[in-house]
Structures are given as C-alpha cells and as structure tokens.
Amino acid sequence: MTDTRTNAGARDGGADAPPELWDPLVRLTHWGVASAVVANGLITEDGSAPHIWVGWAVFGLLALRFVWGFTGPREARFSTFPPRPIAALKHLSDLLRGTPKHYPSHNPAGSIMAYALWACLGLVVLTGLVMTDAQSPLSISEQKAAVAAGDWSVLVEGEESRDHEGVKEIAEETHELAANLVFVLAFLHIAGVALESRLLGRNLVMPMLTGRKKSKRDAGAT
Amino acid sequence: MNRPRPVVIAAIVILQAVATVFFVGDAVTDLLNAPSAPHSLLEAFVAVALILGVIFAGWQLRVTLERLRSQERALDTARGALADVISAQFDAWGLTPAERDVGAFALKGLDVGEIAELRGAAPGTVRAQLTRIYSKAGVTGRAQFAAWFVEDLLETGLAVAEIDRCGAATGQHERPQHRET
Numbered sequence: 201m202t203d204t205r206t207n208a209g210a211r212d213g214g215a216d217a218p219p220e221l222w223d224p225l226v227r228l229t230h231w232g233v234a235s236a237v238v239a240n241g242l243i244t245e246d247g248s249a250p251h252i253w254v255g256w257a258v259f260g261l262l263a264l265r266f267v268w269g270f271t272g273p274r275e276a277r278f279s280t281f282p283p284r285p286i287a288a289l290k291h292l293s294d295l296l297r298g299t300p301k302h303y304p305s306h307n308p309a310g311s312i313m314a315y316a317l318w319a320c321l322g323l324v325v326l327t328g329l330v331m332t333d334a335q336s337p338l339s340i341s342e343q344k345a346a347v348a349a350g351d352w353s354v355l356v357e358g359e360e361s362r363d364h365e366g367v368k369e370i371a372e373e374t375h376e377l378a379a380n381l382v383f384v385l386a387f388l389h390i391a392g393v394a395l396e397s398r399l400l401g402r403n404l405v406m407p408m409l410t411g412r413k414k415s416k417r418d419a420g421a422t
Numbered sequence: 423m424n425r426p427r428p429v430v431i432a433a434i435v436i437l438q439a440v441a442t443v444f445f446v447g448d449a450v451t452d453l454l455n456a457p458s459a460p461h462s463l464l465e466a467f468v469a470v471a472l473i474l475g476v477i478f479a480g481w482q483l484r485v486t487l488e489r490l491r492s493q494e495r496a497l498d499t500a501r502g503a504l505a506d507v508i509s510a511q512f513d514a515w516g517l518t519p520a521e522r523d524v525g526a527f528a529l530k531g532l533d534v535g536e537i538a539e540l541r542g543a544a545p546g547t548v549r550a551q552l553t554r555i556y557s558k559a560g561v562t563g564r565a566q567f568a569a570w571f572v573e574d575l576l577e578t579g580l581a582v583a584e585i586d587r588c589g590a591a592t593g594q595h596e597r598p599q600h601r602e603t
Contacts, residue, residue, distance in 0.1 A: 228429070228433055
C-alpha cells in the first residue's frame, strides 16, 4: 500500500466516514456493562456471591474500556469526546430546534452521559469493594461454602474489620445511591438515544450492535 | 480472508481482562496474607503473564482494526479511481451527457427497460443511445463494453500509479497495441 492511496482515501471521505463507528471492543464492553447493570440491579440478590462476581466483571470491563480510551481507535478515545457541558446543552437545544450537527464519535450530550455513567459505575464498584473488604469473589464464595457446610469460624470478625464499620456504612449508602443513579442515567441514556434517533431520522442503536452506521449494501451503493 | 475477525479478538480481550481482574484480585489477597509462599509467588507470576496477555491482545486488536480500515479506504479509493477512469474514457469517446448516463447505467448492469424507466425515456431511445455508445467505443456489444474497463484491472491489479496512464489514454486507438503486448 502506498501513501498516496491512503491519503487519497482520506480526502475522498474515508476520514469523516469511518467504515465502522464503534469498534468491537467498545460494543462488547457497552453491552457487557449494560447486562451486568440489569443483572445486579434486578436479578442477583444484593451482597450474594453472584452479585460480587458480576461486580468484579464490571470492574474488568471498565478498566479495559478506560485503557482503550487512550490506546483504541480514534472514535473510542477520550480525546475525541472530551466532556464539554456547554456544548452538550447547545447540542440539546440544536436537537430540539432540528438543526443538530453530526459528530464523528459521541455527540457532546452523549459524551457527558458516558462520563456520568462511568463515574457512577466506578463509584458503585469502588464502594462494593469497600463493603466486601476487597476480598476476591473466589474467597467470598469459598467462605460462603464453608459457612453453608457448618464452619462458622470465618464469620468471626477481626479487630481491624470492626474499626471499619463506619466507613462500610457510608460505603453501603453510597453504593445504593450510585446504583440508583446508574439506573436513572441509563433510563435517560435510552430516552436520549430514542429521541435523537427519531429527530435525526437515523438509527443510533445499529452502530452499537453491528458497528456500522449503515448497512454494507448502502455504503457500497453511494 | 482467514484472519480472525476483530469482534472475535475483542471478545477474547474482554474475556482475558475480566479473568485477569478476578485472578489478580485473588493473587493480591494471597500475596498480602502470605507474601513469600511459593503459591503466592506463582500466582503473582501468572497475574503478570495475564496482564501482558491482555496488553498484547489489545494491541493485536488495534492493529487489526487499523488494517481493516486502511483496506476499506483503499477499496473506496479504487472505486473512485475506477469512476475517474470511466469518466475520462467517456470524454475520450466523446459521449453526450445523455449517453454518459446511459453508459454508466449499462456498466452497472441495468437492462434497457430499467434504464428507460430511470431516465423516463422510451426503451427504443435507450437502445439507440446504447448502439451509438458501442459504435463510439468501437465495441460490438454490452459484454465487450463492460470488459473494456475490467480488462485493465485483471491485467495490472488495482495500482493507483496505473490510473494516470489510463486516464491519459485518449481513445481506443491505443488499446489494440496494449492488448497485443
């Protein structure tokens, strides 16, 4: 491949019309976190072993997405969608007036939403770790199995652990608050996507499912 | 293409990352409880290996994505380049604007009826235009007309450097020489 050809491609619209809007890592972490939120918010029992396993998985997904935000392709990088609250408000008013601009990655409102969700999810994970003494889900599962088998010695709390009762209570309150906030934000996020899809007349969900802005056939026909 | 699809690589990266978080969490607990036990040291070693694995797989994913994108760009360029070649050749043949349209539709594989419908013309008119195009191009029919443009791609591959030559070609007079060589 010669440089001329790459440059020509960029000039011909290759740059502002990426073949893929969201790369597979962004898509899979997005749906992974979404299903984890549903699982831990609605299905698993609070504080149960599955709840903690799912929480740790979210930790992994968030960490990976965070690193990808610096090393991934352009649309996935934080530098492409810095948080700009004023631009976000402007985008919303533009949207209602029917004259929204198109952005190569998240629009400013979507970007604020992404950061807000990440912050809340991070807080939920962090407080969850505080509540469980950052014990790995494996050892928690082992402990629960031991208790179920009749060995209650693991339940005896050490001195250190009792000192942290106050901290843990705060963590628990914060955990619940942040988790509820995640649900509120997720609802707003879905409402925003639905509204923008409708007003812009383009499906915003498809790129997150398949990665493409439009089907291959349409792209080929232009 | 036999290369793994990016979505497969991404799924593996994610699986590795989540597994690493679980394992590292366990390794850290063990390391804090028994810093010098062989078990803890082994776990720490495996944890480092896992982290390196995630980094490597992530880097692979990045490279694969970049490669796919540049291929797609090259394909777009080739498409655009072919359109340029066709346009230049239509100029060289001296096609009228109407004939250019009909010629382009014919190259895209539309039949007379479809072209007539698209242009809001009678099929007879389209047929007459096609006949004039073939005579200007010095070809016997549609198959040869289409083959005229495909021939170059088959012979030389899609090299951008070649397009200047094709674009500069002034007419079919140069073609027979080219074909014989």
